[in-house]
Amino acid sequence: EPEVTQTPSHQVTQMGQEVILRCVPISNHLYFYWYRQILGQKVEFLVSFYNNEISEKSEIFDDQFSVERPDGSNFTLKIRSTKLEDSAMYFCASSWAQSSGNTIYFGEGSWLTVV
Amino acid sequence: SQKIEQNSEALNIQEGKTATLTCNYTNYSPAYLQWYRQDPGRGPVFLLLIRENEKEKRKERLKVTFDTTLKQSLFHITASQPADSATYLCALADDKIIFGKGTRLHILP
Numbered sequence: 001e002p003e004v005t006q007t008p009s010h011q012v013t014q015m016g017q018e019v020i021l022r023c024v025p026i027s028n029h030l031y032f033y034w035y036r037q038i039l040g041q042k043v044e045f046l047v048s049f050y051n052n053e054i055s056e057k058s059e060i061f062d063d064q065f066s067v068e069r070p071d072g073s074n075f076t077l078k079i080r081s082t083k084l085e086d087s088a089m090y091f092c093a094s095s096w097a098q099s100s101g102n103t104i105y106f107g108e109g110s111w112l113t114v115v
Numbered sequence: 116s117q118k119i120e121q122n123s124e125a126l127n128i129q130e131g132k133t134a135t136l137t138c139n140y141t142n143y144s145p146a147y148l149q150w151y152r153q154d155p156g157r158g159p160v161f162l163l164l165i166r167e168n169e170k171e172k173r174k175e176r177l178k179v180t181f182d183t184t185l186k187q188s189l190f191h192i193t194a195s196q197p198a199d200s201a202t203y204l205c206a207l208a209d210d211k212i213i214f215g216k217g218t219r220l221h222i223l224p
Contacts, residue, residue: 004158043159043204043214056211091158101147101166104212106158 002026004107006092012113013082021077021110023092032075033093033104034067036060043091049075050098082114117142119215121205127221128195136190136218138205144183145207150190153202153217163190164208195222 005024013019025032034046047057049067064086066078075094079086089109095102122137138148144167151159165172165181165188172179178191192199202217 042216043153045211045213048211058211089156093158098210101164101208103161103164104149105161108158109156111156 002105004092004094004105006090006107006110008110009108010111010113012115015084015114016081019079019082019112021079021090021092021112023075023077023107024073025075025092025094026105027073029094029096029105031055031095031098032067032069033095034077035091035093035106036088037091037109038085038088046077046090079112082112084114087112087114117145117207117213119205119207119213121203121215121218123218124216125219125221127223130195130197130222130224132195134192134195134199134220134222136203136205136220138188138190138215140186140207144186145209147208148179148181148188149206149208149212150177150179150188151204151206151214153204155202159204159214162203192220197222197224 007022032049035043037043045058046061048055064080068076089111091109092107093104095104118141120139128134149164150162153159163179165179176193180189200222202219204217205215206212
């Protein structure tokens with residue numbers, strides 16, 4: 001079965017450093033998402049991306065964050081000037097059509113630890 | 116803003132029995148409601164979707180109901196097995212998906 005792949009699986013970074021999390025969505029999917037889950041808390045929506053632009057973003061997704069689809073396969077989340085509270089599992093997801101009425105497939109996550 | 120409450124952080128059910136998980140929300144009824152399974156350290160896995168005009172949806176041993184009057188969805192696993200032990204997430208879906216905190220289900224052998 002096709003799957004969403006994410007790299008790295010775990011990254012430790014110093015506070016203030018920039019981090020790029022990478023995702024390869026399922027190949028024929030058109031909608032892409034980033035979610036995060038702080039340890040012990042719920043999965044939170046960050047951003048959705050369609051047709052090479054952000055279609056929706058949450059309050060969490062401020063100027064510190066950016067997303068990019070640099071080529072036909074990768075979808076990246078950049079976090080500038082990381083803070084301790086950015087430590088979380090970051091999930092990439094993709095879907096064929098808009099997520100609300102369709103199956104959305106999640107990757108296994110990238111665990112980010114900011115020290 | 117929309118709030119989602121899932122019953123009890125943890126639920127213990129004897130193997131073979133039916134597990135019933137509850138999801139309540141506070142504001143408007145979403146167009147769709149989804150249920151996911153999440154294992155420790157893994158990403159959520161989509162299980163079922165139910166539309167606001169549907170009362171019930173089934174898939175193998177899973178059944179979901181959606182009551183827009185009560186603002187509630189129930190998620191049932193019949194003939195539960197230890198392999199069903201996981202956290203189950205309710206999610207409201209309109210233009211984006213909003214997750215509940217989840218219920219940890221333990222099926223006891």
